[in-house]
Amino acid sequence: MTATGTLRTVVVADDLLARAGLAALLSAEPGCRVVGQTPADDDLAAVLDAAAADAVVWDLGRDPADALARLAALDRAEPVLALLADGEAAADALAAGAHGAVPRGASPKIVVAAARAIADGLIAIHPSCGGVIPVKPGESPPPVAEPLSEREAEVLSLVAEGLANKEIAARLRISEHTVRFHVRALLGKLGTQNRTEAVVRALRLGLITL
Numbered sequence: 001m002t003a004t005g006t007l008r009t010v011v012v013a014d015d016l017l018a019r020a021g022l023a024a025l026l027s028a029e030p031g032c033r034v035v036g037q038t039p040a041d042d043d044l045a046a047v048l049d050a051a052a053a054d055a056v057v058w059d060l061g062r063d064p065a066d067a068l069a070r071l072a073a074l075d076r077a078e079p080v081l082a083l084l085a086d087g088e089a090a091a092d093a094l095a096a097g098a099h100g101a102v103p104r105g106a107s108p109k110i111v112v113a114a115a116r117a118i119a120d121g122l123i124a125i126h127p128s129c130g131g132v133i134p135v136k137p138g139e140s141p142p143p144v145a146e147p148l149s150e151r152e153a154e155v156l157s158l159v160a161e162g163l164a165n166k167e168i169a170a171r172l173r174i175s176e177h178t179v180r181f182h183v184r185a186l187l188g189k190l191g192t193q194n195r196t197e198a199v200v201r202a203l204r205l206g207l208i209t210l
Contacts, residue, residue: 010036013059054119072096079118090129100124109162
């Protein structure tokens with residue numbers, strides 16, 4: 001998977017309704033395909049083998065102790081994004097092998113952005129779970145060619161939320177033409193070809209948080 005390709009995800013949750021609801025929400029997001037659903041039981045490895053997923057989105061539930069134990073015992077290459085009822089459990093989730101953590105109530109756009117980030121080799125932690133670690137250990141991404149202006153940074157944050165130009169224009173009370181101008185400018189400064197690449201690179205540089 002590339003920054004612009006389809007993100008293949010497997011949804012893991014012991015609660016059937018939570019699992020089905022999460023899968024439906026993620027499937028509705030552009031660029032995200034749910035290729036498997038399963039509880040965290042003995043069939044988990046088989047589902048992952050069949051799915052060939054880029055990332056696993058794992059709802060640890062309201063009492064994550066058992067799920068954390070199963071996560072720690074999981075020996076897989078697929079990165080795991082943990083959905084947490086309590087942000088303080090983020091450290092435990094990372095210690096158990098997760099590559100990212102977001103609240104269970106996060107929007108589907110946030111979940112997909114975090115899942116895409118971990119699929120690209122990052123560690124992504126929602127601010128409510130302790131902030132974002134934007135790059136792999138030991139990796140220092142090259143800086144932007146030119147610092148973003150305050151308005152460009154605002155536009156970038158809204159792009160990261162998945163807003164279209166019309167929605168950004170309404171939020172910032174500017175014209176769509178001006179939004180397009182700022183998007184082109186920030187793409188140039190970040191050295192990226194499209195909005196998705198810009199969000200991934202901005203995460204790497206720590207310019208935005210999820």
